[in-house]
Amino acid sequence: MANSSQRLVLHSYWRSSSSYRVRIALALKQVPHELVTVNLLSNEQKSEAYMKAMNPMGNVPCLVVDDEPFIESVAIIELLEDLYPEPALYPKSPKERAHVRALCEIINAGTQPFQNLSVLGRLESDDARKAWASSFIARGLGAFETLLAQRDHAGPFCCGDTISAADVFLVPQVMGAVRFGVDLQPMPRIRRANEAVLALPRIQAARPESQPDALKA
Amino acid sequence: MANSSQRLVLHSYWRSSSSYRVRIALALKQVPHELVTVNLLSNEQKSEAYMKAMNPMGNVPCLVVDDEPFIESVAIIELLEDLYPEPALYPKSPKERAHVRALCEIINAGTQPFQNLSVLGRLESDDARKAWASSFIARGLGAFETLLAQRDHAGPFCCGDTISAADVFLVPQVMGAVRFGVDLQPMPRIRRANEAVLALPRIQAARPESQPDALKA
Numbered sequence: 195m196a197n198s199s200q201r202l203v204l205h206s207y208w209r210s211s212s213s214y215r216v217r218i219a220l221a222l223k224q225v226p227h228e229l230v231t232v233n234l235l236s237n238e239q240k241s242e243a244y245m246k247a248m249n250p251m252g253n254v255p256c257l258v259v260d261d262e263p264f265i266e267s268v269a270i271i272e273l274l275e276d277l278y279p280e281p282a283l284y285p286k287s288p289k290e291r292a293h294v295r296a297l298c299e300i301i302n303a304g305t306q307p308f309q310n311l312s313v314l315g316r317l318e319s320d321d322a323r324k325a326w327a328s329s330f331i332a333r334g335l336g337a338f339e340t341l342l343a344q345r346d347h348a349g350p351f352c353c354g355d356t357i358s359a360a361d362v363f364l365v366p367q368v369m370g371a372v373r374f375g376v377d378l379q380p381m382p383r384i385r386r387a388n389e390a391v392l393a394l395p396r397i398q399a400a401r402p403e404s405q406p407d408a409l410k411a
Numbered sequence: 412m413a414n415s416s417q418r419l420v421l422h423s424y425w426r427s428s429s430s431y432r433v434r435i436a437l438a439l440k441q442v443p444h445e446l447v448t449v450n451l452l453s454n455e456q457k458s459e460a461y462m463k464a465m466n467p468m469g470n471v472p473c474l475v476v477d478d479e480p481f482i483e484s485v486a487i488i489e490l491l492e493d494l495y496p497e498p499a500l501y502p503k504s505p506k507e508r509a510h511v512r513a514l515c516e517i518i519n520a521g522t523q524p525f526q527n528l529s530v531l532g533r534l535e536s537d538d539a540r541k542a543w544a545s546s547f548i549a550r551g552l553g554a555f556e557t558l559l560a561q562r563d564h565a566g567p568f569c570c571g572d573t574i575s576a577a578d579v580f581l582v583p584q585v586m587g588a589v590r591f592g593v594d595l596q597p598m599p600r601i602r603r604a605n606e607a608v609l610a611l612p613r614i615q616a617a618r619p620e621s622q623p624d625a626l627k628a
Contacts, residue, residue, distance in 0.1 A: 250553070251517060251521055259506070264506075266512065266516035266517065268485070268520070269512035273509035276509075288490055289476070289481075291490075292486045292487070293481070295483065295485060295486035295489055296481065296482050299486055299519070300483065302516070303483070303485070303516075303523075303524055304483075306520070326533070333468070337466075
C-alpha cells in the first residue's frame with residue numbers, strides 16, 4: 195500500500211513526547227518526510243491557522259499525507275504501520291497486539307496527558323507541577339514495568355528481541371520521567387528497553403536534541 | 412478467528428465511561444460474556460488482588476479472555492474487532508481508520524483522563540472539580556465536533572450511516588459532559604450521533620442504568 199510518490203509532512207515540536215513517538219516510528223520505517231516545526235512556547239499550536247488546517251485540539255503532532263492531515267500519535271503510528279508495514283511495530287497475533295496496544299495506552303492515555311504543558315500550566319507553582327507530574331509518571335511507568343515483568347520477555351526491548359510500538363511510546367515517556375525526577379531504579383526492564391532503543395543508529399535523527407528547533411542549553 | 416468456546420469476563424463499574432465503551436462494543440457485536448462488578452467507590456480497583464491479577468494501573472475495565480486479562484479500552488475494543496469482526500467498528504481503508512482512531516483518542520487520551528475520579532480527587536473543592544472537568548470536556552468535544560463538521564458525513568452516526576468506534580467512545584463521554592454541565596447546544600453532530608446510538612435496541616443492556624451495580628437515585 196506504500197506509495198513512494200506520497201508526500202509526508204510532520205508538524206512537530208522537538209520536546210513534545212507525542213511528536214517524538216511519531217519521529218521514532220518514521221525513522222524505524224525509514225519513511226522519507228519533511229519536517230515543519232511548531233513552537234509550543236509561543237503557542238503556535240493554538241493559532242487559528244494551525245487549529246483550522248491541522249488540528250482542532252491545538253496540539254502536535256500532525257502528519258500530513260498528500261495534503262490530508264492526520265492527528266493523535268496512536269492513530270498516526272497505526273496508519274504508518276498500515277502504509278509502511280516493514281519493519282512491523284505491532285505483532286500479528288491479535289492477543290499479542292492487544293498487549294502492545296495496552297502498553298501504548300498506559301503511556302498515551304494514562305500518563306502523558308498529566309505531564310502536558312497545558313495541564314501543568316493550571317497548577318499554582320513549580321513544586322506543585324513537579325509533584326503532580328512525577329506522581330502520575332511513577333504510577334504509569336510502575337504499571338508498565340509490572341506488565342513487562344509479568345510477561346517476562348528476555349528483552350532487550352519491551353516485548354523481546356524485536357522493537358515494537360510499546361518501545362516507541364516508552365522512550366519519550368522515560369524522557370519525561372527524567373525531566374520530572376522520577377526514580378527509574380526500580381524499573382530495570384524499562385531502563386533496558388530505553389537503552390536498547392536509544393542505541394539504534396536509525397533513531398538518532400529522531401531524538402529531541404537532533405531537531406532543528408531544539409533549544410541549546 | 413472468533414471461537415464460541417472462548418470464555419469472556421468483563422470487569423466493569425456501571426458509571427465508568429471506559430467500562431461503558433467496552434460494554435457497548437460487546438453489545439454491538441453480540442458477544443456472550445459474564446460481568447464482574449468492581450466498586451470504584453470502595454476502591455476495589457486499587458486492591459492488591461485486583462491490581463495483581465487484573466490491572467496494575469488499578470482501574471477498569473479489564474476483559475478476561477480464557478483466563479488472560481486484557482486492559483485499556485482502546486486495546487480491548489481493537490481486540491474485539493479482531494476476534495469478532497462483525498459488525499465492523501473500524502473502516503477498512505487505512506486513512507479512514509486513522510480518522511476514526513483519532514476521534515477515539517481525542518476522547519480516550521485528550522478528554523476522559525481529566526474527568527477521572529482519581530484526578531478530580533486531587534483538586535480542592537467541588538467547584539474546582541467541576542470547572543476543571545467541564546473545561547477539558549468542552550475542549551475535547553469541541554474538537555471532536557469540528558472534525559465531524561470538516562468531514563461532513565450525512566449522519567446519523569459520527570462517520571455516516573454505520574456506527575463506528577468513534578460513536579462507541581463518544582456516547583460515554585457525552586454522559587460525562589452532561590454530568591459536569593457542559594453545554595452541548597453548539598455540538599449538533601455530537602448530539603445527533605449520541606441519540607442515534609442510544610436509540611439502538613442492542614445497546615440498551617450496556618447502559619449504566621441497566622447494570623446490576625447501578626446505584627438507584
